[in-house]
Amino acid sequence: MVSETIELRGHIIDSLILPKVLDQILTHGANFKIGEIKIGERRADQSFARIEVSAETSEALDELVLRLRQHGAEVIERANVQLASAPADGVFPSDFYVTTNQQTFIRFDGKEIEVRPAMINSAIALDRKKESARAVKFFDVNKGNEIVVGHQGVRVVPVQRSTTHTEIFQFINTVVDADEPKSAIIRELGEELRRAQTAKRKIAIVAGPAIVRTGAADHLVRLIEAGYVDRLFAGNSFVAYDVEHTLFGTSLGMNPDLAFTRGGHENHLRAINTIREAGGIFAAVRKKILTRGVMYACVLHDVDIVLTGAIRDEGPIPGVTTDIIEAQKVMRQKLADVTHVMMLATVQHSLAVASMLAPAAKTVCVDIDPAAVERVVEHQPLQSIGLVTDVEPFLRELADCLSESRVRE
């Protein structure tokens, strides 16, 4: 059991803030003990309560205290952050503070310093001279860097739920299950993408190989051709499948256009070899080896292609960043200005992208596995929608919907 002492001040009785805070403590499975309470005698007098809050784990307590702070609770230690030196390059001191992707401030030398960028799962490094604080990953820390440890002196400001025009992103953690209707949501999403395109926002796709295997590549191509994709994030395998499909009509030996056809598993490797021989995707398009498919459409329509690798990858295809640290840096940089992301049928890649997004980014995750959708949506809790469905009907309907609205124009 861990505990923290909070204080509430103000007109907490008439505003019902005190009962609200106590109710929230209990509904979150935590307990409280009122250490001191002073109730104002006259109507205009302020009241005061000091409350010890205890929870099973420090994570649960942190989450609860974060919620209570929204209602005016203050953790009594208004002290500076505690710091410790990084013991070696790439190693944080033990008990380092782990960031969320919310706006965060640290208190140092009596001043509040904003941590930049707002990046999840990082530590916080303080630069005393510049009076600046930045979120750092393991690869970014050097021996002796001063790192925030513990929770004292750290303040997190949650983002307001929705600043969007439409209803579609207003509900937090929305997951539409497999047996629920999706057409209305897909139409709303189409409208949101149209607005984003008009406002010159950046739309990204995170693409999994199932897009090609289920025969949805042509629908994705339609989105690209209509200008709804600014960046494509994918792994080596997506490219390999797309190229195989383009060159041989198969994906990992299966022909998505013919029912129950098997065979030609070697096509996968032949496809990779063809691109390696050509010198990469761009060269293959230039040499007219690649004449259709998703990668071809990306080259033709200036979609920024961000390819990263995995251990299982064959090849790799030239242009794929295989150093994972380098890949993280590239992805983070390419995601910095992205406002809308559709994560399609790829759990690991989607989780990586979701963890690097700004808190205000809007995300849609589509996967046939409900658990995968839940995990990805949880990463971007403010403006995310999950659809449990095969990616092919999703992309078909979205592409139809966007091409219909173009016709209407």
Next chain:
Amino acid sequence: MRELLLCPPDYYGIEYEINPWMSRAHGADAALVQKQWKELHARLSNLDCDVHLISPQPGLPDMVFTANAGLTIGRKFIPSNFRHKERAGEQPFFAKWMEQRGYDVNWLPENLYFEGEGDALFGGDALFCGYKFRSDIQSHRGLADILGCLVISVELVDPRFYHLDTCFCPLPDGSAFWFPSAFDEYGQRAIREQVTGLIDVLPEEAMHFSCNAVVIERDIVLPEGAPRLVATLQDRGYCCYELPMSEFIKAGGACKCLTMFMPQREKC
């Protein structure tokens, strides 16, 4: 005679999106903006109000919403600390303007967000203050310290009604009209305990920003589109003036957002 502060909409437009109403894809019609604002100005002037104007500033399109300049009680002016950087630039212009007219400027700590009369309205002897979307609840304690009055903090839960003045409008007889589901259940209870004779506004009428009304004694200036509310107010002896506000609702504001009382109360 009530004194009011307005700002001509010369630089008004939908240039960013900081609430669910705003969409840069749906801009405001400049001619209609001028027409609607002038109608409001004329109506308030005809109600025997002394209307002051602050010069609009380029690059600050929302400066037209003067209710968010701050809160004025007697000769005290408490400037806003805007949550969004897009509006933060308005603060020095409003503070300087009020200071030049002899108001005693009382600053809240700069790390506490507070959006002025938009989130702080007197009802009876209590100052009702909204929090979460724009103002921090911590700023309410700052107000109570400066003003020495009862401050009722209420949580706003519907992002479309992100300021208190979009969903709550106190009346001089101690009652109020409001859109209850814009508040969490504790906020609803707190208001019900403090305010008698509450008038619930229907959701379809609340969506027309009907609660965003300027109340001058028995006269109420509100956006058109709330026939049921208007009938109820008329039954209670109020005179209602319904104005077209479509171009300002596109930015999430209407009559009250465009108006700041100088002062809202002579004293607490």
